[in-house]
Amino acid sequence: MKFEKSFSPTGKPQEIRGDGSFQRQINRFTTPFGSKEGELPVEEGRYRLIWCPACPWAHRSVIVRRVLGLEDAISLGTVSPLRPKLDRVDWEFSLDENGVDPVLGIQYLSEIYLKTAPDYAGRPTVPVIVDLKKGEAVQNDYFHLTNYFETEWVPFHKKNAPNLYPEERREDIDALSDVIFHEVNNGVYKCGFAHSQEAYEEAYDVLFNRLDELEKRLATKRFLFGDYITDSDVRLYTTLARFDAAYVTAFNTNRNVLREFPNLWGYARDLYQTPGFGDTTDFDAIKRHYHLSITIHPNKEEVKILPKGPVASEWNTPHHREALSEKEDKFLR
Template identity: 70%
Template sequence: MTVSAEIRKDGSFNRQVNRFTTPFGERSGELPVQAGKYRLIWCAACPWAHRAVIVRGLLGLEHAIGLGTVSPLRPRIGRVDWEFAEDADGVDPVLGVRYMSELYANADPGYTGRPTVPAMIDIETRTVANNDYFKLTNDLETAWAPFHKQGAPDLYPERLRSAIDALNEVVFHEVNNGVYKCGFAQSQEAYEQAYDTLFARLDDLDDRLSTRRFLHGDFITDSDVRLYTTLARFDAAYYSGFRTNRNLLREFTHLWGYARDLYQTQGFGDTTDFDAIKRHYFLSITIHPDKPEVAILPKGPDTATWDTPHGRERLSNRDGKFLGGGGEG
C-alpha cells in the first residue's frame, strides 16, 4: 500500500486507520504493562512518533521501554516502509529486522496497510503490539504510571481529561493531520479547504495562547506535546513542502513564543532533529514511491532562533512548567 491509496475521489487525503489499538492496562484483553517487554520504534522526523518519545522522556520511562530508531529516509524498494538503515548492518540490534513491515507481518501476515511509527513492539515475539499513535501517549501517562520516575509531571490530570481530549481531537483533525491534508491533497478544492481550516485553527490557538502560557493554563499537558510536534516542523518542512504558506510559525504573535518555550524545555528541544525532519520531507519518497523526483535539501531555516528568549513566563502564575499536575482548563 502507498499513501496515494489514501486519497479520496475528491482529491482529499484520508489517513488510514490504526490496526493495532489494544490499550495497555490490567484488565482482561489489555496489553500487559511490563518493564523490558516492549521496544518503542520511532523516527525523529515523524511528528506522531516524536510525541511518544517526548512523553516517554518526561515521565522517565526510558528504563522500562526501550527505543529503536528508523531512518528518516524511506527505502527505495517500491513500497512505503521504514528502514533501520542507521543501525549497524541496517538491522535493529534488538529485534533483528531491517524493515518495519517485517514486524507488521509477524503480527498479521495479511496486513496490507502502511507500516507506521510509533509502534510498541513485543520484543519476545517481534510483533507490533500497539501502533495507536492517537492513544499511546495517554497510555504512557496512565497505565504506565507504576514505572514513572519520582516527581514525574502529570501530563494528563484527571480533572482536565475531558478538556484535553476535546482539544486533542480538534488539533488532530485540523492541525496535526491538517498539514498532511494540505500536503497530500490532489485537487485544488481539497487543498484550499484544508488550508483554510488549518489556518483558522492556528489563528484560534494563537489567540488562546495570548492569555495563558500553555494550552490548558500554567502547566504543560498532553495537548501541548501534540501541538508542539507539528509546530516544530512547520517552518522547516510544512510551509514549503506541504504548501502551508500563508505565513511562517515565527510570524504568529503567540504561537511562536509558545513553541520556543516548549523547545527550551528538557524533553522537547533535545529530541527535535531538524536535519532529520528536512531530510525526510524533502529527500524521502512518501506519496509516490514509484516516481522519485529530483530532490533538493533546503539550507534554511535558521534554527538558532528557537533558542531566543520567549518571554512566556509572564503568563504563568507558577515558577515551574510541571508543578501542580496540570493547569486550569
C-alpha cells in the same frame, strides 16, 4: 482490532478519497495497555518503541516517554528519516550497525508487521510498540499511546514526574486534542497530500483558521490550559516544530510561517527549551524526510534540494512566555 486496507496490488497507498482529499489509514494494532483481561500488560523491559525523529506522531510518544522517565522501562529503536527506495512504502533501520535493529534483528519495519499479521496490507507506521516476548507488533495507536504512558505506566514514572493528563481535565484535554488532530496535526497532511485544488484549499483554510484561534488563545495563557504543560501541548508542539522546516514548502501551508505568529512562535520556543522537547527534536531528520525522501509521490523522479534553514539557534532565543504565568514549574503536578 480495526483494520482498513490501504494499498493496491501495486503497493501504492490508497488514502485519497474520490474528491481528492486525504484520509489517513486506520491503525491495525489498537489493544490498550492495562490490567484487564485482553489488555497489554504493563511490564518493565517487555516492549520496544520504534520511532522516526522526522515523524510527528512518533515524536510525541518519545517526548512523553522522556518527560515521564520511561526510558529504562521501554527501550527505543530508531528508523531512518529517509524512506528506502523500494516498490512499497516502508521504514528502514539503516542508522544501526549492519542496517538492522540490534534488538529485533530486522532491516525493514514491514517485517515485524507482516510477522504479526501476514495479511497486513497497509503502510507500516511509526510509532509502533513491539512485544519482545512475543516478537510481535502490539500497539500502533499513536492517538492514544501518550495517554497510556501517562496513565497505565504510572508505576514506572520517575520520581516527581509531571501529570500531563490530570483526571479532572481529561475531558477538556481530549476535546482540544481531537480538534488539534483533525485541523492541525493531520490538517497539514490534508494540505500536502490533497489530489485536487478544492480539497487542498478547504484543508488550508481549516488549518489557518485553527492556527489563528490558537494564536488568540495563547495571547493570555502560557500553555493551552494555563500555567502547566499538558498532553495537548505535546501534540501541538510536534506540528509547530515541523511547520517552517517542512510543511510551509513541502505541504504548501504557506499563508504564514510560524515565526509570523508571535504567540505561537514564543510558545513553541518555550516548549523547545523544556527538557524532553528540544532534546528530542531533530531538524535535520525532519528536513531530510520531508524534502529528500519518498513521501508524497514515491514514483516521481525529480531534483530534490535540502533547505538550508531554519536556524536551530533561533529556537533558543528568549520567549518571555513566563510573564504570562507566576508558576516556575512548567509541568502540572
